[in-house]
Amino acid sequence: MHIVLVDDSRSALFALDIAVREIPGVHVTAFEDPATALEHCLKSPIDLLIVDFTMPKYTGIELVAELKRQNVLVHIPVIMVTSETERSIRIQAIETGVTDFIGKPFDSIELKARVRNLLALRKAQRDLSHRANRLVDEVDKATEELAEREEEIIWRLARAIEFRDGDTGDHISRVAHISKLIARDLGLSSEHCRMIYLAAPLHDVGKIGISDSVLLKPGRLTPEEIAEMRKHVEIGVRILENGTSDLVRIAEAVAGGHHEKWDGTGYPKGISGQNIPIEARIVAVADVFEALCSERPYKRAWPIEEARDHIIAQSGSHFDPACVVAFQNQWTRIAALMAQDAPKTITVEVPSMETPDEPVGTLQSPFKIHVEEPVRETPDVK
Incomplete structure (x- = not known):
């Protein structure tokens, strides 16, 4: 000493x-x-x-x-x-x-x-x-392991919801990432952003209680079917209500509020403005944008620029203007995220009979592949 x-x-x-x-x-x-x-x-x-x-x-x-x-x-x-x-x-x-x-x-x-x-x-x-x-280190390690397990459970449950909803690709993952980008741009704490990132995948957890005939129906829903579909919000809240952790409480707020609109015309409660939880306002932007960009049984995928323009146009009516500004600020990252899973353009050609044989494994065709521009669907998403 x-x-x-x-x-x-x-x-x-x-x-x-x-x-x-x-x-x-x-x-x-x-x-x-x-x-x-x-x-x-x-x-x-x-x-x-x-x-x-x-x-x-x-x-x-x-x-x-x-x-x-x-x-x-x-x-x-x-x-x-x-x-x-x-x-x-x-x-x-x-x-x-x-x-x-x-x-x-x-x-x-x-x-x-x-x-x-x-x-x-x-x-x-x-x-x-x-x-x-040493005890602090052990507690930190145990807390980290619990957080990892919590995250794993969330993503496994989210994956189950995706399969229930007709296997919507990476919709839930992209909604989570976009929500986190918006939350960060709004200046929320890193822990709050993490909670929103983990809660976002559960926004449609109530869809597990919706019948297949409605959930997977191609085309437009009847008024009765729309009423049935909207019950997924109430079901989601009932699944997540009375949570003891911050994560579950935020997930409940997201599930219950992501279909509310800034101007009060949303559902299920018709609340407006800042009465809608900030977490739900953030996820609403991410959810609608990603859903518009994704192909579903009842709609074609929109180009991301058109989906972006729709989000901007709905600022102050459907969406919180501050969340839309944050969405625009993060557009470069959001576009890159969407591009990661965008369908790849494949040109398939085969030479004429005079062309020498190509190596095995090269598929060629004399025909050009033409893809029709998809018909624009209504922006409403299930």
Whole structure:
């Protein structure tokens, strides 16, 4: 353990050094100049400071006060060696951070006993600190593992919802990523963004309670079927209600509010503006945009630029204007995300009979593949 001695008297410093070095397991550094001692203590960790009271440049109290100010003596014991008996000076020293006193001239046996006791306390404090740090590390690791398991469960459940909804590709994953981008741009905390990212995949969890004849029907729904489809919001809320974790509570807000509209014309409650939870307002933008870009049994996919323009046009009516601005700010990233899973254009050609044989595995055709421009569907999505 590292002990620092400070005394401007060379003979007194030598006597202190001799006495303290007799204690097993200590490393001693001695200074005559308190300014040099201060510099050393600011750079190197110490376990005990033994300091004289009366010194030039710094008194012992001033040296201790400066080290305290710079957070060097947190939990570090201090012995002051002094011939002062004045009560006010001792009280000032104690208030500054001095732990113990020993008189001048000091008794070597008494000094070593006091040093051993204070070093034992310091060692116990260090051991406790190390143990606390280990516990913190273990708790952080366990928390991280729980978060990973929580995320895994969310994504597995989300995948089950996708299959129930006719295997809508990576819709849920893209909605989650777009929601996180919007949340970040709005300035929400990193943890809040993470919660929205994990809650977004559950926005349509209530669809597991909708019949296949309605959920998978190609084409438009009848008014009765629309009413049936809209029940997925209520079902989703019932599945997620009364959650004890922040994630489940946010997921409930998203499931219950992602079909509400900024102007109050949405469902199921017809609430408007900031009465709609911010998480639901964010996911609403991501959900509608991604759904428009995706092919479904009842609609063709829109080009992403047209879907983007629709979102912008609905700012202030369907969508929270702030969320739409955030969506626009993140457009480069959103477009790149959508491009990752965009269908690849394949040109298939085969040469005429005069063309030499191609290597095995090259499929060729003399015909050009023509894809009709899809008919624009209504922006309403199930």
